[in-house]
Amino acid sequence: MRGPAAGLLILLALYAAFSLFKVRLFSLSPGFDRADDTAFFWSESAFQYRYAKMVSAGAAIPEIDTAAQFPEGARPREEFTLGMELLSGGLYRLLFAEGRGPPFHVYLTWFISFYTSLTLLAAYGLGLGLGGSRAGALLAAFFYVSARISWARAVNGFNYEDFALPLLFGGLALFVKAMKEEGKARTIYSVLSALLAAAALAGWHFSRFYLLVFTAAAAAVLLPRRDGDRALVPL
Incomplete structure (x- = not known):
């Protein structure tokens, strides 16, 4: 094999x-x-x-x-x-x-x-x-x-953070995948990433702080660049 x-x-x-x-x-x-x-x-x-x-x-x-x-x-x-x-x-x-x-x-x-x-x-x-x-x-x-x-x-333990982490990690992995795709595939991976982020928010209120940092970091990288979302690929 x-x-x-x-x-x-x-x-x-x-x-x-x-x-x-x-x-x-x-x-x-x-x-x-x-x-x-x-x-x-x-x-x-x-x-x-x-x-x-x-x-x-x-x-x-x-x-x-x-x-x-x-x-x-x-x-x-x-x-x-x-x-x-x-x-x-x-x-x-x-x-x-x-x-x-x-x-x-x-x-x-x-x-x-x-x-x-x-x-x-x-x-x-x-x-x-x-x-x-x-x-x-x-x-x-x-x-x-x-x-x-x-x-x-x-x-x-039976902890909210342990419930949210697989969703946050999974959402980030799908986001990275989306940034490397084009067309319909990018849309699908982006939607899946957003759904996992929403599920994390439904399971742990502190997920919002991760999402705030993530959004700020993405904006700081993307907004000054002419190549837009492709700038995230090397990250």
Whole structure:
């Protein structure tokens, strides 16, 4: 096996191994009990887990939630970004509609592990888009995996930033790809990049700061140049 097929196989094997590594770390957590989710998550992760579990059970997220903020109550759909909770809980309900699946918190260890590892694929895409070499893109993916920060916060957490990062990385990779395309292909990649950015905003409110910096940097590069968007290709 040579060329693109071999590179794809290596990438998928790395993705699977990285994801299963995180699943294993979850299972080794002192707070993990397959039969009981009490105190498995804490702080904001527990806060977000509560809403995700509501969605997984088919319960409606309350319009005014006094359990989240007493006595006046919070308005979750207006005040919080619920993209992560809706996706994780909704997928569980879709997969295990008859109630035969694992406990929700056990499922969530797999969801978090495999979902957050999508950033690895985005790192590969960025490496390929910027360098043009599959070997260089695989090296970028390996460097990402080897950094402890790439998995340390995701394990034992249910965090908005971990939900948004694959979307932000993926959106950036698609943006770079769009800048190297012409015509209809450029439009398609640009739209996909924008959709991932919008999804990141729906999942993590701090995504707006990344997008502000990104927009300012793109404008600073593009506006003074006669060659317009082609100026971004070397970046």
